[in-house]
Amino acid sequence: MHKTLLTYLAITLMLFSVSAYPAEIPPEKVAIVTLENGAKIQINDDFTWEYVFLENQTTNKLDANAATVTTSAAVVATAEQSSVTSPVVADTLTTSAMKQATLLKSTAKNGVKVSYLNSQWDDKNRLGLTFELSSNSPEHYVVIELEIGLFSDSGSLIKKETVKVWKAIFRMPESYLRKGQIRESREFWIEGIDKQQWKKQLMTLKITEMDSRM
Numbered sequence: 001m002h003k004t005l006l007t008y009l010a011i012t013l014m015l016f017s018v019s020a021y022p023a024e025i026p027p028e029k030v031a032i033v034t035l036e037n038g039a040k041i042q043i044n045d046d047f048t049w050e051y052v053f054l055e056n057q058t059t060n061k062l063d064a065n066a067a068t069v070t071t072s073a074a075v076v077a078t079a080e081q082s083s084v085t086s087p088v089v090a091d092t093l094t095t096s097a098m099k100q101a102t103l104l105k106s107t108a109k110n111g112v113k114v115s116y117l118n119s120q121w122d123d124k125n126r127l128g129l130t131f132e133l134s135s136n137s138p139e140h141y142v143v144i145e146l147e148i149g150l151f152s153d154s155g156s157l158i159k160k161e162t163v164k165v166w167k168a169i170f171r172m173p174e175s176y177l178r179k180g181q182i183r184e185s186r187e188f189w190i191e192g193i194d195k196q197q198w199k200k201q202l203m204t205l206k207i208t209e210m211d212s213r214m
């Protein structure tokens with residue numbers, strides 16, 4: 001209990017420190033926290049967090065200005081109550097990412113969660129991807145844009161692709177993504193992926209744009 005309290009105090013002090021010196025630390029990045037399983041998460045000042053699973057993810061300023069701490073399950077539970085964001089697509093996945101690749105197949109923003117559902121190959125050697133969307137937001141979403149990073153079995157980036165994972169039909173409110181709904185995306189066909197290099201199905205997802213209607 002004493003350790004947990006100290007951890008909370010440390011994170012709180014870092015939050016105040018960042019707000020006092022906005023020119024030194026990017027306002028959206030506050031601290032890097034190491035979980036008990038060895039994975040690292042980045043805590044942002046808007047109470048969101050994201051996994052640090054990419055070799056080229058920029059964390060130098062964070063490391064120089066905020067201490068890396070080991071957290072307990074209580075801190076993880078607190079983080080899970082906030083919006084989850086996925087890492088920026090970089091060139092190479094970390095070793096940790098390779099071992100816990102399932103975590104990268106879901107992302108969430110503003111109450112909407114997007115998860116990898118399934119894949120298939122067609123006779124033109126194109127990769128077909130389908131996603132599941134669920135919403136806990138009071139907003140009615142008409143467009144959700146998703147950035148997909150596809151990685152080889154060795155962890156190297158093969159290709160980035162941005163798709164409109166959800167697009168409502170004009171003047172058809174019933175096609176909006178609403179609170180409490182679970183919807184399946186259409187299938188997206190991606191070219192230039194070698195089937196022999198994508199057996200582990202390594203990918204990262206990130207919601208980039210969202211457009212809603214009342």
